[in-house]
Amino acid sequence: xxxxxxxxxxxxxxxxxxxxxxxxxxxxxxxxxxxxxxxxxxxxxxxxxxxxxxxxxxxxxxxxxxxxxxxxxxxxxxxxxxxxxxxxxxxxxxxxxxxxxxxxxxxxxxxxxxxxxxxxxxxxxxxxxxxxxxxxxxxxxxxxxxxxxxxxxxxxxxxxxxxxxxxxxxxxxxxxxxxxxxxxxxxxxxxxxxxxxxxxxxxxxxxxxxxxxxxxxxxxxxxxxxxxxxxxxxxxxxxxxxxxxxxxxxxxxxxxxxxxxxxxxxxxxxxxxxxxxxxxxxxxxxxxxxxxxxxxxxxxxxxxxxxxxxxxxxxxxxxxxxxxxxxxxxxxxxxxxxxxxxxxxxxxxxxxxxxxxxxxxxxxxxxxxxxxxxxxxxxxxxxxxxxxxxxxxxxxxxxxxxxxxxxxxxxxxxxxxxxxxxxxxxxxxxxxxxxxxxxxxxxxxxxxxxxxxxxxxxxxxxxxxxxxxxxxxxxxxxxxxxxx
Numbered sequence: 329x330x331x332x333x334x335x336x337x338x339x340x341x342x343x344x345x346x347x348x349x350x351x352x353x354x355x356x357x358x359x360x361x362x363x364x365x366x367x368x369x370x371x372x373x374x375x376x377x378x379x380x381x382x383x384x385x386x387x388x389x390x391x392x393x394x395x396x397x398x399x400x401x402x403x404x405x406x407x408x409x410x411x412x413x414x415x416x417x418x419x420x421x422x423x424x425x426x427x428x429x430x431x432x433x434x435x436x437x438x439x440x441x442x443x444x445x446x447x448x449x450x451x452x453x454x455x456x457x458x459x460x461x462x463x464x465x466x467x468x469x470x471x472x473x474x475x476x477x478x479x480x481x482x483x484x485x486x487x488x489x490x491x492x493x494x495x496x497x498x499x500x501x502x503x504x505x506x507x508x509x510x511x512x513x514x515x516x517x518x519x520x521x522x523x524x525x526x527x528x529x530x531x532x533x534x535x536x537x538x539x540x541x542x543x544x545x546x547x548x549x550x551x552x553x554x555x556x557x558x559x560x561x562x563x564x565x566x567x568x569x570x571x572x573x574x575x576x577x578x579x580x581x582x583x584x585x586x587x588x589x590x591x592x593x594x595x596x597x598x599x600x601x602x603x604x605x606x607x608x609x610x611x612x613x614x615x616x617x618x619x620x621x622x623x624x625x626x627x628x629x630x631x632x633x634x635x636x637x638x639x640x641x642x643x644x645x646x647x648x649x650x651x652x653x654x655x656x657x658x659x660x661x662x663x664x665x666x667x668x669x670x671x672x673x674x675x676x677x678x679x680x681x682x683x684x685x686x687x688x689x690x691x692x693x694x695x696x697x698x699x700x701x702x703x704x705x706x707x708x709x710x711x712x713x714x715x716x717x718x719x720x721x722x723x724x725x726x727x728x729x730x731x732x733x734x735x736x737x738x739x740x741x742x743x744x745x746x747x748x749x750x751x752x753x754x755x756x757x758x759x760x761x762x763x764x765x766x767x768x769x770x771x772x773x774x775x776x777x778x779x780x781x782x783x784x785x786x787x788x789x790x791x792x793x794x795x796x797x798x799x800x801x802x803x804x805x806x807x808x809x810x811x812x
Contacts, residue, residue: 331369332506333357333396335387337376341488344495354383358390370568371398372506374465376486378405397567397594400464400484408462408482437471440485440494442501444564458482460563460586466490466498505564519554521811523571523804526558526587536575539788540800544573547800551808566590571597571807578605578783579656597810599803600782604762608782611687612655618777623755625777626651631676631686639672646690653687654679665691692776698744698768700752701784701791704761704806707753709799710744711791712737713767738793751775763803 334351336342342351354375371391375384378400388405391398400408439446443466444459446452458469466485471477490498525544527534536544541557548555558565560583566572572591578584578600585605591598600608607613618625629645631638631652642650649667652675664679666672679686695715701708714735741749752766755777765784769776785791792799 333369333371334374335371336374336487337383341374341376341486344490345499354387357387358383360394368570369394369396370506371396372465372502373398373400374487376488378408378464378484395595399567400462401593403593404463408464408467408484435473436480437473437477439469439471440497441467441469442498443505445497445501445504447497456563460590463564465502506568519549520552521570521808522554522556522568523548523573523807524556524558524562524566524569525573525575526560526584528559528576531576533577534575535577535783535785537787540786540792541575543788543792543797543800544575544804547797547804548807550801551804553804553808553811560587563587563590566596567594569596570811573599573803573807574783575786576783578609580606580609581656597807599762599807601760601762604760604764604782607759608764608780610655611653611779612685614780615687617758618755621754621758623751623777624774626692627690629688631688633680633684633686638676639669642672642688643669646688649691651689651691652676652679653689654683655685655687656683692769692771692778694769694771697778698748698752698770698775699784699791700744700749700766700768701786702753702756702764702766703803705753705757707741707749708763708802709791709795710739710741710749712739736790736793738791738795740794745770745775748775751777755780763806 332350334342334348335354335357336351337354339351339353342348354373357371369391371387373384373387373391375382375387378384378388385402385405388398388400388402392402439448439451439455441455441459444456446455448455458467462482464484466487468483468485469479470481470483472480487495487498525541527536527541545555545557553571556569563583563586566587572587574584574588576584578588585602588598588600588602588605592602607617612630615625615628615630619628627646629642631642635641649665650672651663651665652672653663664675666675676686696712699711699713701710714737748768748770752768752775755766756764759780759782762782763784765781767778767781769778786799786803795802
């Protein structure tokens with residue numbers, strides 16, 4: 329694991345806490361010698377001030393120049409002083425401020441956050457989200473109440489100014505944030521790099537099942553990469569790793585995109601990268617991308633919620649049955665087939681409650697879809713995904729919440745039609761150089777692109793049926809190449 333530095337202005341600032349060899353003064357850190365031996369260091373900057381050109385500012389600046397992982401980053405230091413930035417960021421927070429301990433007439437409230445933790449359990453989610461955006465060891469957030477509670481200011485706090493009860497909160501939060509400072513790590517095999525796999529143990533249709541995740545861990549360790557499984561609760565520990573592999577369904581509006589953005593900003597090797605998530609998770613973008621580049625796809629029309637004539641326009645271009653999709657759906661969620669105007673009116677009204685635009689496509693009936701796996705602009709694997717028995721989709725969601733899926737068969741790439749491989753590679757290369765799964769139907773003996781997935785399924789016993797453990801090794805080798 330990386331070397332840990334806890335940087336303070338003076339060792340007296342640390343006098344209230346247990347002594348640790350990890351704690352050094354900012355002067356010692358600025359003049360650190362033999363920097364190459366700490367090329368993967370983690371720095372917690374606890375300086376009293378982060379103002380421009382102060383010692384605290386230069387601590388974070390030099391840490392980044394040395395390619396050390398530092399909290400706070402220079403970007404965070406610059407952003408926290410700009411009210412316009414955090415005013416915009418707070419609009420993204422789903423959690424509303426609820427302060428049960430205040431009386432109804434209270435007009436202001438201050439919340440102190442220590443590494444994403446505070447003394448109020450009811451504000452735990454909000455504290456985490458603020459920390460995810462403004463990653464400082466300690467920040468003080470002032471709320472004012474108009475119609476609702478709103479953030480008025482966010483300011484960093486020095487450990488030298490903490491009261492006794494606040495010191496306890498800080499020590500507990502720091503203990504959770506980095507166990508290494510208090511406890512001697514267990515002896516374990518030394519690895520060249522550390523990779524985190526983000527997954528959701530509660531997800532019903534994850535991109536990789538548990539056995540596949542174990543295979544990724546084993547493949548990484550064979551190559552000298554230590555692999556840990558992490559969840560969304562480990563956001564604050566992301567900087568302890570060298571690479572991030574997202575094995576959770578990605579979406580622009582959830583934490584997966586935030587993890588990818590954070591990893592990219594830290595200079596980590598990340599799959600899937602934010603750009604790929606951005607492009608692949610929105611079917612409006614993909615539809616236009618394929619059309620502009622002359623790649624055959626189902627006849628498509630974008631429906632505008634405010635267009636009162638969208639039904640007539642659609643019927644003039646696409647015959648029934650028609651497939652309706654929300655732009656950011658996945659695993660067949662938000663996808664319906666309509667066979668008449670009555671069904672179109674009913675189902676589009678439901679979907680328009682969730683989105684301003686809809687995708688309407690011609691219905692193409694095939695027995696199966698090809699799924700071609702692409703990694704760093706090279707062919708990786710191939711499968712046939714068959715429709716769920718008696719259903720028109722690969723995945724069938726019943727009204728009772730049950731999920732049925734069709735069979736999957738893995739194939740050698742040599743057995744896939746060359747035109748399928750060619751168009752899959754061309755399509756994926758329009759997105760980037762990450763890991764993709766391209767879904768293709770064969771219609772009139774020609775390939776038709778259905779979707780490009782930024783986070784394709786890789787399940788043990790399914791996609792790896794032909795390649796076996798080599799599939800996991802090839803992906804870990806790509807991480808190793810990016811880290812070397």
